[in-house]
Structures are given as structure tokens and as C-alpha cells.
Amino acid sequence: MSDSSTKTGASRRAFLKGAAATGAALGAAGAARAEDDPLITEVQDWASGFGDGVDATPYGLPIEYEDDVVRRTVEWLTADTISSINFTPIHALDGTITPQGCAFERHHSGAISLRKEDYRLMINGLVDTPLVFSYQDLERFPRVTRTFFLECAANTGMEWAGAQLNGAQYTHGMIHNMEYTGVTLRTLLEEAGLTAAGDLAGKWVYVEGADASSNGRSIPIEKALDDCMVAFKANGEALRMEHGYPVRLVVPGWEGNMWVKWLRRIEVMDKPVESREETSKYTDTLADGTSRKWTWTMDAKSIITSPSPQMPITHGKGPLVITGLAWSGNGAITAVDVSLDGGVTWQEARLAEPGKPMALSRFYLDIDWDGSEMFLQSRAMDASGYVQPTKAQLRDVRGLNSIYHNNGIQTWHVNANGEANNVEVS
Amino acid sequence: MSKFPKFLMATAVATLTAAPAIAEKLGLGRAATDGEVAAWNLDVFPDGSNLPEGSGDVLTGETVFSENCASCHGEFAEGVDNWPKLAGGDGSLADEDPLKTVGSYWPYLSTTFDYVRRSMPFGSAQTLSDDDVYAIVAYILYSNYLVDEDFTLSKDTFLEVEMPNADGFIVDDRAETEYGSFTNRCMSDCKPGPVEITRNVVFKGDPNAGADADEVQTTAPATTDEAAAPAGDEAPKAVAFDADLAEKGEKVFKKCKACHKVGEGAQNGVGPVLNGVWERTAGAVDGFKYSKPMMAAGEGGLVWDTESLSGYLANPRNYLKGNKMTFAGLKKEADIEAVLEFLKSHSQ
Numbered sequence: 001m002s003d004s005s006t007k008t009g010a011s012r013r014a015f016l017k018g019a020a021a022t023g024a025a026l027g028a029a030g031a032a033r034a035e036d037d038p039l040i041t042e043v044q045d046w047a048s049g050f051g052d053g054v055d056a057t058p059y060g061l062p063i064e065y066e067d068d069v070v071r072r073t074v075e076w077l078t079a080d081t082i083s084s085i086n087f088t089p090i091h092a093l094d095g096t097i098t099p100q101g102c103a104f105e106r107h108h109s110g111a112i113s114l115r116k117e118d119y120r121l122m123i124n125g126l127v128d129t130p131l132v133f134s135y136q137d138l139e140r141f142p143r144v145t146r147t148f149f150l151e152c153a154a155n156t157g158m159e160w161a162g163a164q165l166n167g168a169q170y171t172h173g174m175i176h177n178m179e180y181t182g183v184t185l186r187t188l189l190e191e192a193g194l195t196a197a198g199d200l201a202g203k204w205v206y207v208e209g210a211d212a213s214s215n216g217r218s219i220p221i222e223k224a225l226d227d228c229m230v231a232f233k234a235n236g237e238a239l240r241m242e243h244g245y246p247v248r249l250v251v252p253g254w255e256g257n258m259w260v261k262w263l264r265r266i267e268v269m270d271k272p273v274e275s276r277e278e279t280s281k282y283t284d285t286l287a288d289g290t291s292r293k294w295t296w297t298m299d300a301k302s303i304i305t306s307p308s309p310q311m312p313i314t315h316g317k318g319p320l321v322i323t324g325l326a327w328s329g330n331g332a333i334t335a336v337d338v339s340l341d342g343g344v345t346w347q348e349a350r351l352a353e354p355g356k357p358m359a360l361s362r363f364y365l366d367i368d369w370d371g372s373e374m375f376l377q378s379r380a381m382d383a384s385g386y387v388q389p390t391k392a393q394l395r396d397v398r399g400l401n402s403i404y405h406n407n408g409i410q411t412w413h414v415n416a417n418g419e420a421n422n423v424e425v426s
Numbered sequence: 427m428s429k430f431p432k433f434l435m436a437t438a439v440a441t442l443t444a445a446p447a448i449a450e451k452l453g454l455g456r457a458a459t460d461g462e463v464a465a466w467n468l469d470v471f472p473d474g475s476n477l478p479e480g481s482g483d484v485l486t487g488e489t490v491f492s493e494n495c496a497s498c499h500g501e502f503a504e505g506v507d508n509w510p511k512l513a514g515g516d517g518s519l520a521d522e523d524p525l526k527t528v529g530s531y532w533p534y535l536s537t538t539f540d541y542v543r544r545s546m547p548f549g550s551a552q553t554l555s556d557d558d559v560y561a562i563v564a565y566i567l568y569s570n571y572l573v574d575e576d577f578t579l580s581k582d583t584f585l586e587v588e589m590p591n592a593d594g595f596i597v598d599d600r601a602e603t604e605y606g607s608f609t610n611r612c613m614s615d616c617k618p619g620p621v622e623i624t625r626n627v628v629f630k631g632d633p634n635a636g637a638d639a640d641e642v643q644t645t646a647p648a649t650t651d652e653a654a655a656p657a658g659d660e661a662p663k664a665v666a667f668d669a670d671l672a673e674k675g676e677k678v679f680k681k682c683k684a685c686h687k688v689g690e691g692a693q694n695g696v697g698p699v700l701n702g703v704w705e706r707t708a709g710a711v712d713g714f715k716y717s718k719p720m721m722a723a724g725e726g727g728l729v730w731d732t733e734s735l736s737g738y739l740a741n742p743r744n745y746l747k748g749n750k751m752t753f754a755g756l757k758k759e760a761d762i763e764a765v766l767e768f769l770k771s772h773s774q
Binding site for chain 1: 451452454455456457458462463466467469470471472498507508509519520522523524526528531532533534536537540541544545548549551552594595596597598599600603604605607608609610611612613614615616617618619620621622623624625626627628629630631633634680681685754
């Protein structure tokens with residue numbers, strides 16, 4: 001492996017030379033071809049006849065050849081599909097924005113269909129005037145547009161017990177990253193007036209959804225006034241039903257369960273409610289049986305999305321793009337390192353663009369793969385100076401009984417055929 | 427709040443001081459009425475504040491629980507299949523596979539009351555009276571040996587209940603126990619190499635494929651022998667069905683299959699097995715504990731056919747009051763039609 005690592009970052013000339021050698025071996029790119037390619041020399045149907053007219057699909061779906069890039073659940077993880085989860089196909093996506101149509105779903109009582117006309121948002125509790133807003137009211141407040149990741153606290157939760165599921169989609173797919181448009185929660189709270197709350201230190205807001213699960217969470221008012229949003233658009237269009245249409249809460253950098261969907265009520269309080277989702281669930285049991293609560297922040301984490309078990313290397317040795325995602329609830333990603341040898345040596349990957357606070361970063365490492373086995377790992381660093389830990393480091397502190405907040409380094413074993421498997425290494 | 431992440435606390439305080447608490451108002455929205463606030467603000471706090479009037483005792487709770495909760499959570503709150511267990515697990519939190527229940531894990535009784543009142547029964551939330559909620563919670567406490575059988579829960583007795591794991595929680599301490607040690611960005615010779623695989627992936631292929639599919643096929647008894655059919659099976663029926671529509675129905679049936687099993691070897695689960703349900707009398711599967719209304723309907727001559735099943739599946743609660751199927755119903759007629767075809771295909 002040391003060979004391949006030292007070659008990385010070598011001159012373009014060396015890169016091309018390597019590619020030519022591989023090409024010759026495979027009879028593919030870069031080498032002389034014996035016969036003409038009929039896709040070029042013969043006139044194809046699509047180059048002669050018509051394609052579809054406009055409006056063939058008023059709202060377009062991905063072309064049929066991409067129909068495997070879809071959300072997938074794992075049926076036996078939950079008792080039924082109503083209170084369940086599925087996973088974003090992160091292995092097949094690139095860039096940083098997650099299309100809404102394949103962004104993972106997590107419902108506690110199913111995705112409800114709620115019309116804008118029937119939507120009401122109440123603000124009550126320690127406010128000067130308890131208010132009720134219609135959807136139309138929300139659209140009249142000063143608006144903001146910001147991009148954030150949402151990660152379920154249980155993302156990668158199966159992997160506490162070892163290497164369980166074979167694919168980035170299943171191990172790390174409870175995440176999405178969207179550009180949200182809406183109103184800051186601060187704007188709405190100030191419209192109701194916070195004088196009645198007195199000294200804001202130690203105050204909370206309770207946020208609650210309109211669906212039958214009544215999912216509710218207590219959030220410190222500092223966070224509520226800092227960067228939370230009441231969002232009604234994502235990636236430029238209305239939220240999807242499964243993501244809380246018409247209105248959801250955005251709680252940047254904090255666990256997805258707090259991003260209450262179908263948001264119907266915001267209450268200012270002098271203490272937390274201690275609801276089901278902040279006591280019996282979304283708490284982290286340590287080795288001695290004590291449990292952490294209020295573990296809201298999603299710590300820095302990264303994953304190589306390709307190559308990965310669902311994305312084997314099919315082109316043989318030579319130029320290979322290693323790519324993945326990194327994010328942190330504690331600020332912007334500052335760097336991502338990649339190891340080809342299971343964490344013995346590391347090299348810095350290229351960020352597609354400078355990291356943005358609490359949003360996904362895309363990284364690339366372009367290597368000349370020599371065809372030998374690799375133990376691929378990635379490691380994220382964030383603006384707070386935090387370095388993504390190994391699974392072993394996390395287990396040393398927390399034991400083996402955690403479910404949530406597994407941000408340990410993932411390993412993919414890539415064999416000489418280019419197939420990848422989920423493993424843990426020494 | 428003492429564990430609020432430091433950097434965030436700093437930002438938050440800065441924001442709070444930089445902007446006045448009261449900004450210019452736009453006058454949008456309208457005042458909420460007292461009735462509206464009361465309808466939605468059902469919060470109950472650990473100290474019992476905001477609990478409603480009413481009460482419920484353990485014995486009443488046993489009946490109400492059996493009717494409304496036991497189909498998923500079991501008669502003794504022990505849980506059915508993958509559904510949550512509500513009792514047991516005492517002292518297991520430090521074990522390899524802790525059992526987290528109301529008794530072993532939940533720190534506050536208010537949480538149980540609040541959750542049952544607002545979110546249960548699954549599929550029929552907010553249909554229970556406050557007295558029923560008190561009774562159910564009393565029964566769950568009894569199932570966990572936390573109260574005696576003559577206990578009555580109300581706002582007056584609420585604080586008498588001691589939750590075993592009340593002191594089992596600490597506020598997030600990652601800033602102290604983890605952040606300081608997760609800072610080493612080693613670039614080379616980070617550990618002795620070459621590394622070795624210590625654990626291989628458990629579910630190697632598609633996790634939905636069923637790991638033991640091959641095994642099941644090879645060990646299943648040969649089906650050519652008619653005599654191998656389970657004893658007591660009714661005479662073979664020939665029910666005509668549309669195979670394409672039945673296939674669509676199989677997808678719709680995903681909504682049902684958490685509770686109802688069909689196909690070879692299927693048994694009763696949370697709900698009765700549905701093999702042969704077509705033109706069968708209601709409440710007739712051996713070994714399944716039906717609700718009283720369902721038994722009565724069967725005795726009264728209810729047979730599952732297009733008309734009855736369509737009505738039942740469209741709105742289970744209204745079709746047969748007091749039956750125990752906690753399912754909201756299929757909204758689309760096309761879905762009902764398809765799922766009926768699917769059930770016919772399993773009634774051959």
C-alpha cells in the first residue's frame with residue numbers, strides 16, 4: 001500500500017503514464033483500439049428521431065437507468081413500517097445537497113398529509129401574547145435561506161456491536177443535507193414577546209408536532225434564539241410530506257429527532273418537559289448502566305461513500321476517485337483525511353469547497369490504485385479542533401451498550417477485485 | 427444547562443445581548459384562545475404539575491390495557507414480537523443487552539402518563555379518557571412491581587411512586603470526557619501495521635434478502651404429499667383472483683404484516699393468521715384471542731367477503747366498535763381492492 005500512497009499527488013505526467021499502462025492491460029481507455037466503436041460510427045436512434053416533448057413529465061423523476069438510487073429500509077430493524085426508518089442512498093450521490101425524493105425518512109407514527117389551509121402554529125407558555133399563526137402568516141415574516149445537515153442520532157447505531165450492515169447507505173444513510181427557507185425561530189418568539197419569560201437564562205422551549213406520535217422535545221432557549229429555523233421550503237421547493245410538509249423545525253447540528261416535523265406548537269418554559277423522546281429514547285447508556293441525557297450535538301463524522309460495499313471498483317487498477325461526506329454539529333469541517341491502510345498512515349483529502357458550519361462537506365482523494373487490497377478509512381476534523389475518533393476510542397469511554405451518537409471511523413475492506421466489505425480492523 | 431456546549435453558550439449569550447429581547451413586531455398571527463391552548467398544551471412535568479383531574483386503579487387498568495394495549499405490548503406488558511416491552515429488565519442496564527422498560531429505565535412517571543395520553547394507542551392516539559390513561563399507567567406500574575394491586579393513580583398519589591432509575595441519568599458530559607482526548611491528528615505510523623480484520627460484516631448481502639433463505643428451502647418438508655397439510659385445515663377452496671392485482675395487494679399488505687402473517691407456515695402473531703380468511707367466519711382462527719365484539723360478530727354470522735372486508739379495512743374502529751385491531755384504515759379504495767385480491771390468493 002505504501003507504493004500507492006506515495007504516488008498520490010505525483011505529477012500529472014506520472015498520473016497519465018500510469019493510466020496508459022492500465023489502459024493497455026485492459027484494452028480500454030488511453031490505448032489504441034482495434035475496431036471502430038459502432039456507438040460512434042453508426043447513426044443511433046437518438047441522433048435521428050425525436051426525444052420526448054416538453055411536459056412529458058410535468059414534475060420530472062430521475063431517468064429509468066437510475067432507478068436503483070432510492071431510499072431503502074431494513075425490514076427487520078423495526079416492528080412495522082409506520083414507526084420506522086429508511087436510508088438515503090448516499091453511496092450513489094455526489095456533491096452535498098440531498099434531493100428531497102431520496103432523503104431518508106424517520107416517522108414515529110407515519111407521514112401525515114396536512115394541507116397548508118389546515119396548518120396552525122401556536123406559540124404559548126411564558127410569552128407576552130400566546131399566538132396562533134396560519135401558514136400564510138409565516139410567509140409574511142422576514143425570511144432566511146440556510147443549508148444544514150440533519151442526522152438521526154441513531155445513524156450508524158447498528159455498528160456499535162460490530163460490523164453489521166454492508167453498505168454506506170445502511171451504515172450512514174440516516175442523514176441528509178438541504179437548503180432550507182423559512183423564518184428564524186427567534187423572529188417568531190419575539191413576535192409573541194419574551195418579556196414574560198423574564199431572565200432568559202435557564203429557560204426552554206418545547207416543540208411539538210401535529211402527527212399522532214406528538215413527538216415533542218425540550219430545547220434550551222439559547223439554541224432556540226441562536227440558529228433554529230421554522231422552515232417551509234427545502235432545496236427551493238415545498239417540503240415533502242415525509243419531511244414534515246408544510247412546516248418543520250430546523251435545529252442546526254443537533255440530532256434529527258429534535259427537528260420536529262409538522263411543527264404545531266412552541267412553548268416557552270422554565271423547565272424541560274422530559275418527554276419520552278428525551279428520556280426513554282435518545283439517551284445514551286454507558287458501561288456502568290448510567291445514561292447520558294441531553295446529548296443533542298452530532299459530533300464530527302465522515303464516511304467514504306465510494307468505493308464502498310454497494311459501489312465496488314469495476315474499472316480495475318489505475319485512476320480511482322475516492323469520495324465521501326463529512327459533517328459536524330460543532331461547526332464547519334476544516335479537513336478530512338483518508339487512510340488506505342486501515343489507519344496506519346493518513347493523507348489529506350481535497351474538500352470540494354470550504355466547509356460550512358453544520359452542513360455536509362464533500363471530499364475527494366484521487367489515487368492511482370495499484371490493485372492491491374485496501375482498508376479505506378476517513379477522518380473528519382472540525383472548527384473546534386475535534387478529530388473524529390475510532391470506534392475503539394468511543395467504546396473505551398462509552399462501553400458497548402450505546403445506540404445513538406456513533407461517530408466512529410468506518411473501515412471498508414477493498415479486495416483486489418475491487419469489492420468492498422464492512423469490517424473492523426486491529 | 428450547566429453542560430451546554432461552551433462555544434454555543436458563548437455565541438448564544440453574545441446574540442442575546444447584541445439584540446434586544448423585544449424586537450419590532452409585525453403584528454402577524456392572532457391571539458390564541460384559552461380553549462385552544464388548553465386543547466394542545468397537555469404537558470405534564472416530572473413534579474406532576476399540569477396533571478388532569480381523574481384517576482384509575484390497577485384492576486381497571488388491567489382491563490383497559492388488555493383491550494387497548496395488549497395486542498402489541500402483551501397482556502403482562504411483556505411485549506409481543508418486536509413491539510416494546512413495558513415491564514421487566516430490572517437491574518439490567520449495565521448488562522450486555524439491557525432491557526429498557528418503564529420500570530427499569532424511564533426516570534419520570536410523568537413521561538409515561540404524557541406519552542400514553544398523547545400518542546397511544548398506536549394508530550388511535552388521543553382516544554383514551556384521562557381516567558383510562560391513569561388506569562393504564564397504574565397497570566404498567568403494577569406490571570413492574572412498583573405499586574400494589576390496590577393502588578389508584580391520580581394527581582394526589584402521583585408523587586408517591588418511586589421510579590427505580592430516577593437517578594440513573596447524567597447530563598451530556600462529552601465535552602469533559604471525550605472532546606479533550608479526541609484531538610490527535612496523527613498522519614503516519616499511527617499504529618503498528620499492517621492491520622488485520624478483527625470483525626467481518628454480519629449481514630453480508632442485501633439486508634432485506636433474508637440470510638437463511640436457502641436453509642429454509644432445503645429443510646422445508648416436501649409439499650407434494652397432501653397429507654402433510656396441517657391437521658384441521660378446511661377442505662381446499664378454489665377462489666378466483668387476479669394475479670396482477672394480488673401482486674399490487676402484496677405491497678399494500680406491508681402495512682398489515684407487522685401484525686398479520688400469511689403464506690406457508692404462517693402463524694398467529696399480534697393479529698390472527700390470514701391464510702384462508704376469504705369467506706371465513708369472523709373470529710374463527712383457533713388459538714387467537716379475539717375481542718368480545720369480534721367473537722360476537724362471528725357468532726352473529728359475519729363472514730369476510732368483499733363487502734365486509736372493504737368496510738372493515740376502510741375504518742376498522744368504526745366498522746366494529748371495540749375490536750382490538752389498532753390500524754387507522756386504508757384510505758384508498760384501490761388499495762383495499764388490491765389487498766382483498768392478495769388475501770384471496772392466500773385462501774386457495
